[in-house]
Amino acid sequence: MGIFRKMKEYTRKQYYSAHMPGHKSGKFLPEDLRESFGEAVFQFDITETPGVDNLQNPQGIIKDTETKISKITGAKKANLLVNGSTGGLLAAIFTLARNKKIFVGSNCHQSVYNAMIISGSNPVFLTPELDQENGVELGVSPETLAEAVENNPECKVLVLTFPNYYGIRYEYKEIFRIAKENNLQIIIDEAHGAHFNFMKEKFPNAITLGAHVVVQSWHKTLPVLNQGSVLLEGEGLESFNFRENINMFQTTSPSYLIMSSLDAAADFLEGKNKEIILRGEQWQEFFRKIKLRNLIIFRYKEEERDPFKLMVLSKKESGTLFWEIVIDKYKIQPEIIEQGRLLFMLPLFFDSELAERINSALLDLDNNLEDKRILEKLKEPERKKIFTLKQTPQEMSYLHKEKVSLKECVGKICAQKIVMYPPGVPLIYPGEVLSEEIVCYLNRHKINYSLQEGIEIFSDQEN
Ligand SMILES: Cc1ncc(COP(=O)(O)O)c(C=O)c1O
Structure with a gap:
């Protein structure tokens, strides 16, 4: 039992x-x-x-x-x-x-x-x-x-x-x-x-x-x-x-x-596999029919993409309008709202009321974006395809750290994970060098990464 x-x-x-x-x-x-x-x-x-x-x-x-x-x-x-x-x-x-x-x-x-x-x-x-x-x-x-x-x-x-x-x-x-x-x-x-x-x-x-x-x-x-x-x-x-x-x-x-x-x-x-697969297809079919001019529904190879996730993108949106329309007006709580990006996690059944609400919210958003200009977006700093750290995460966890302002940390070795939640995936790991490009990016997004009070670096770094 x-x-x-x-x-x-x-x-x-x-x-x-x-x-x-x-x-x-x-x-x-x-x-x-x-x-x-x-x-x-x-x-x-x-x-x-x-x-x-x-x-x-x-x-x-x-x-x-x-x-x-x-x-x-x-x-x-x-x-x-x-x-x-x-x-x-x-x-x-x-x-x-x-x-x-x-x-x-x-x-x-x-x-x-x-x-x-x-x-x-x-x-x-x-x-x-x-x-x-x-x-x-x-x-x-x-x-x-x-x-x-x-x-x-x-x-x-x-x-x-x-x-x-x-x-x-x-x-x-x-x-x-x-x-x-x-x-x-x-x-x-x-x-x-x-x-x-x-x-x-x-x-x-x-x-x-x-x-x-x-x-x-x-x-x-x-x-x-x-x-x-x-x-x-x-x-x-x-x-x-x-x-x-x-x-x-x-x-x-x-x-x-x-x-x-x-x-x-x-x-x-258990035993509902066929039905759940069908529901995924139903959600995808529903979103295929929405005609948008300013928003993009992210699509990728069907076999490599979860049909119960819906990502909507717009190069014109800072996030404010997403908030006002999706959350305040249509009362939908998405998984992520950020500049240019909305992510919805859909239920495993086809909820027609939710589908209609998302549809109306997207059409409303799309109209509101008509006369807006494309926003400048700073690209996330690029990393090498394969990289290692000088010390292991455990070794680094024993080292002394200090907090410095964003201005002071250029060229220093970062001593903290820099993470936005959600999704909780580190943008930078301890042991990575804080290049000028990275610091410039972090400066723009310091609120998202809770960096208003600065960044931890390892103490005793040579200048
Ligand atoms: C990719 C990934 N792995 C692991 C976790 C941790 O999962 P849990 O919240 O169940 O501890 C999360 C949480 O958001 C996640 O996004």
Whole structure:
């Protein structure tokens, strides 16, 4: 029996709670919290009490749910995560890449960098390609990976993000081919691709493609509570104990609300693959019909693009109009609003009201942009296709740092990750030189990167 069904049985028994947490199954609570959340939430919000298994060493209902998820995803073993993909990536890299030189896409999420600090890994960063016309990040190219492999034969682990934040899985077949041919252990951050488990026939998920370890944020695209995620193990990893390492990065009081929602989502979506694939096509068909003059709907090869992400671009828009029209007027909250770019994450069902709203908002925006001029946009600073750092992330984490103003940091070595959230992908890593071009870019975008008070550089740098 999976977690959710067991929890329903458990709550029906109305045990008197003499265990954690302190709300005692909802008996001791601020009244307005009870009213806002409802009673049932607190009855499900237990943690490891007798009879409901143990996430540190699953043997009962948690194991049953993990087995169910491994069957659905095609993994050899699935491990539930209650600390998001963040916890899973820390555990995956700690398990396979401790003190090793590894290939990492430089568009990786900050948790991958943090994992390298903890694990002592030494990254060879691979810079993703950009779509030249619109400046949208695509992904690491097969050529870059092949060149990196040739020059670093001792590197045996590859960490890549598939799909990226914008839903693109750039040249993924070729990337997997090269990685396999060179016997790399492949760790895939599939945080944004949990729904591919239910569309495998058209969009094979990373485990099916042959990844060794895959981390998926089920909460991002599936009907699951925030933080609910999974770490999937592929073939050939029998000698590694992932669960033991996952336990290092997670609470010992896992949320049964989160785990119940993972279990219920697996049951709810199992067997719905055809329907979900069709819904993706329906969204795409809907947007194909919208006629726009000033806005562009980003399109890329259909087989490498998530049909449930909609990116809208305009070279005329600073972001203000997006905000006024999309959020204030049409009451739609997109995933990202920034200069020239809007990203919507669409539901796995076809929500005709949302579709109509997005349609009206886009037409409205398009009209409003008619007489506007194209804005000057400073290009993101370019990086080398393959780059390394002088010291490992762990070594750098011990060095002294100081904060200096943006003016003072030109030519210095950066000591912090410079990250905009969302998407949480570092623009600059500690150890990279702050060139004049980069500082000029950061000056223009300092609010987005929370750099109003300056940047951390390493102390004792020679001038
Ligand atoms: C590409 C990518 N990987 C990993 C994460 C971390 O996922 P989680 O929020 O589940 O910890 C994120 C979060 O936004 C992400 O965008």
